[in-house]
Amino acid sequence: MNRIDRLRGTAAGKRHNARTVAALTGNPGCTRRAVLDAAGVDKVKLAERIGFPGSFGQSRFALARGNAFEAMLKADDCALLRSTLGAYVGSYEDLGVDEDGTLAARHARTRALLRGAAEGLIDHPLLTLDVAGQTVFLEPDLITHRTGAQLQVVEIKSFAIIDGQADGTAVSAAAVQAAVYVLALRQLLGDDAVSHEVVLVCPENFSLQPVAVVLDVRKQLSTLRRQLSRLASVADLVEALPSSLSFDVELPAPDLVSALSSVDARYAPECLSSCELSVYCRHESDGDTAALGRPVRDALGGVETIGEVLALASGVATPTPEQAEAAALLRAARRLRDEALSRPAGS
Ligand code: SF4
Structure with a gap:
């Protein structure tokens, strides 16, 4: 077990997904987050153990609305989605119903389909991304859409676009998440093969009628790249920490609080929507101007x-x-x- 993995103690490493990779861009200057994420520490459990649980995730209502919207778009081989995209989109393949069922088989099938030249929609592809030296599987609930020479990511979200305007925080979170998929696709196929423009499909106004808008995610891509390369160099940060340091979530709370205090944090209000330790870090930074x-x-x-x-x-x-x-x-x-x-x- 290497030094970074030892920080986690006996617990299994927390796996990243597109949401957690996207969240890495939320506070790029925070060493504490970089170290904990590189070590795969379960921050939800850590926050609970030290008595500062956060509330994360969508409400049940939002989840149900999102699922209903997506099912409607994808019914009848994506008939409604095709008309929303407004273009001939060729074939439709859903890799979420792979007979073999293993991640490796689904990833191999995704690679084969993506490398093919056919125009079409690919639903539930399985992508990989290198995060701090680990290969992370990303299971996007998205469709990649080949138009001409380039692949384009299509991201379905259930927040509404009302009179051409949408909640800025929701749009920027969707753009970062889509950028994670663009980056994973580019690592697989090369930069020129994947467009930096992604298509966001959302309900329009107060109905479930879909509307498609195009987002340029070049800025999000460069932030992601920067943050991922920073994670890859976290080994140097870890070497400078005390050798006995551990974030094993089975340790007593005072030991974990003391371990946290030995790694610099950079709390900002944005942490509340992007990091599981935010309630603790806000409490810790009480009285600081940065908070x-x-x-x-x-x-x-x-x-x-x-x-x-x-x-x-x-x-x-x-x-x-x-x-x-x-x-x-x-x-x-x-x-x-x-x-x-x-x-x-x-x-
Ligand atoms: S909540 Fe704490 S650990 Fe998470 S990014 Fe903010 S300062 Fe860093």
Whole structure:
């Protein structure tokens, strides 16, 4: 067992899927997450063990709506999906009903179909991606669609596009997830074989009538590549950690909290929607300016805690040279606030 795997203790390694790979882009600067993910630590169990469980996943209502929408699109060999895509899409193969049933057989069949020249839809292909030295199987609930020389990823989502607008967070999560599939396909077939434009199919307005929109995922692809290469170099980060360090989820909670404190975290509010340890890390960073979000952290560069902010704003503390700019802004903000509060009401 190598050093990274030993961090996990006796537990089986947590396998990645497209959602967890996509989540790696959520906070690329966090060493704690990079180490735990590279070691395959089950962060849900870890968070529960230390008393800070999070609530992850879709509601039952959202899942049921998503399943109904997808089943409707795929009925009768994807008749509705074909008309939504608005193009001749050739044959339809569903690899989710493979007779053999093994992952290896399904992956081999996916490879053969994808390398073929035929135009068509491929449902439930099984892809692989290298994540921190492990081969991860991705079982996308998607269809790849060959148009001309390039493959295009089609991603079905159940959030609504209303008057041409959709929830920005949901769209960006879908774009990152689709980028994971594009990356896996490019690793298999080469960059030129797979389009950087993906098709997102969602319900339109307040009905289940589908609509297709095209998303360019080049930005998400480069972020993913960067984050995956960072994970691959996590071995160096791990070598610098104490050799006795362990995140074995069977250890007592105080030992796990102490282990967590020895790996740097970079909590930001976005963690709440992308990392299973977010409730703990938010609690740990209570009083830090970074916990208020990236704009605040950038504006207050060099001022680490809310206590320091208050002291600099009131002039009680003397700023260091790096804090001088932020301190001047804080004093000005405080002066304006005091003036506003001292003005008689209605003046
Ligand atoms: S919740 Fe914690 S471990 Fe997860 S990314 Fe944020 S700071 Fe890192």
